Amino acid sequence: MKEKSQVSVIVPVxxxxxxxxxxCIDSIRNQTYKNLDIILVDNESTGDNPKxxxxxxxxxxxxxxxxxxxxxxxxxxxxxxxRAAKGDYIAIIDSDxxxxxxxxxxxxxxxxxxDLDMTIFCARTYDELIQNFTDEPAYTFFEIPTKYDNxxxxxxxxxxxxxxxxxxxxxxxxxxKFIIDNNNFVNEEQGSAGADALFTFYNYLNAKRIGVVRxxxxxxxxxxxxxxxxxxxxxxxxxxxxxxQLFKNxxxxxxxxxxxxxxxxxxxxxxxxxxxxxxxxxxxSNRRKYYTEMRKVxxxxxxxxxxxxxxxxxxxxxxxxxxxxxxxxxxFGKIKDFLYKKQISADCKxxxxxxxxxxxxxxxxxxxxxxYLKCIKFKEK
Numbered sequence: 222m223k224e225k226s227q228v229s230v231i232v233p234v235x236x237x238x239x240x241x242x243x244x245c246i247d248s249i250r251n252q253t254y255k256n257l258d259i260i261l262v263d264n265e266s267t268g269d270n271p272k273x274x275x276x277x278x279x280x281x282x283x284x285x286x287x288x289x290x291x292x293x294x295x296x297x298x299x300x301x302x303x304r305a306a307k308g309d310y311i312a313i314i315d316s317d318x319x320x321x322x323x324x325x326x327x328x329x330x331x332x333x334x335x336d337l338d339m340t341i342f343c344a345r346t347y348d349e350l351i352q353n354f355t356d357e358p359a360y361t362f363f364e365i366p367t368k369y370d371n372x373x374x375x376x377x378x379x380x381x382x383x384x385x386x387x388x389x390x391x392x393x394x395x396x397x398k399f400i401i402d403n404n405n406f407v408n409e410e411q412g413s414a415g416a417d418a419l420f421t422f423y424n425y426l427n428a429k430r431i432g433v434v435r436x437x438x439x440x441x442x443x444x445x446x447x448x449x450x451x452x453x454x455x456x457x458x459x460x461x462x463x464x465x466q467l468f469k470n471x472x473x474x475x476x477x478x479x480x481x482x483x484x485x486x487x488x489x490x491x492x493x494x495x496x497x498x499x500x501x502x503x504x505x506s507n508r509r510k511y512y513t514e515m516r517k518v519x520x521x522x523x524x525x526x527x528x529x530x531x532x533x534x535x536x537x538x539x540x541x542x543x544x545x546x547x548x549x550x551x552x553f554g555k556i557k558d559f560l561y562k563k564q565i566s567a568d569c570k571x572x573x574x575x576x577x578x579x580x581x582x583x584x585x586x587x588x589x590x591x592x593y594l595k596c597i598k599f600k601e602k
Contacts, residue, residue: 225256226309226333228325229397231302233295234274235264237317241442242270246277248319254326259284260302265292296407296416299390303406311397313390317442324438328394331434337373338399339424340432341365344392344439359387360441365433373430380484383425384491388418392439395424403427408470414460415467415495422471422488426478461507464499465514468492475526482531489526489535 230249234242249259261274261284271288278286287301299313310332314320324342331340344360347353364382365374376383390407400406405427407420425431471492475485496518500511 229306229308233298414463
């Protein structure tokens with residue numbers, strides 16, 4: 222009988238709540254798939270986290286504990302894990318999340334039975350504000366056609382939408398040889414904001430075969446009060462200009478891969494969308510500085526990348542997309558205001574926002590709005 226492939230699971234750890242960390246590690250150790258190489262990277266964590274990590278390493282010989290005396294960020298931690306990995310396949314898991322018991326079993330089987338370089342898989346979001354799961358369609362990669370379920374696709378096949386789906390490293394499963402052969406380590410100069418997106422973009426372009434797994438195998442905590450997005454929103458954030466670096470790095474990706482118009486335009490488009498999106502995300506005290514730096518970036522566009530033809534296409538595309546994004550943000554902002562202020566009656570309420578009619582039903586205050594997206598039905602007028 223053929224021996225099972227080994228899977229390296231990399232967990233960068235920097236001060237998650239202790240119960241989150243334990244649940245994360247337990248979910249890995251208790252996998253139905255046992256041939257694991259578990260790499261815990263202590264990224265200068267404090268409190269009881271270092272002891273928790275040492276205790277786990279002492280009782281499970283599959284665990285390799287790497288300890289940093291100085292925080293090296295998400296990129297440094299993941300890269301240390303990639304260099305230490307011994308497995309045939311690689312998974313990356315955030316230390317405040319957890320995976321389903323059969324996640325590795327399903328993902329390893331997918332790559333065992335194919336010649337895929339990587340596969341994308343689905344996730345659930347767990348909202349700490351309401352203490353329950355929510356349906357976030359973006360984490361199901363719903364636009365990927367079902368014809369690829371038992372086949373594969375390339376970036377070119379899904380270029381029109383794939384960059385707009387979540388670009389985290391954790392909802393991907395990689396063949397280690399593919400990562401190493403392409404020297405695709407995480408860019409450590411990028412900083413926390415955008416490092417995993419850049420890593421994902423390079424993997425999309427380098428992969429000759431990408432698969433999809435429809436099962437929701439990952440549980441992603443949201444509204445925890447931590448994370449990059451919340452850091453960006455704080456007054457004292459040092460990372461709010463990191464998006465300028467991401468803009469430059471995506472430009473470098475386009476140049477280094479010598480992308481033609483068809484493949485370059487999706488990256489140019491996402492570059493501009495990120496640029497404008499971050500302005501609305503950061504703390505208002507940082508917006509003047511951000512705006513100044515953004516103008517510098519826009520005034521110094523590389524003509525080799527931003528040709529008149531591409532800019533003309535981009536102008537039309539962005540005009541429509543920005544309109545949709547503004548509408549999307551407005552609609553969901555109103556929905557959350559409505560739900561979290563508990564403007565809920567025992568009867569079904571109907572609210573009109575923009576061109577959407579929203580039907581919201583409630584039962585016993587909806588138990589803190591158990592699933593604030595799942596229980597909403599949208600109907601286009």
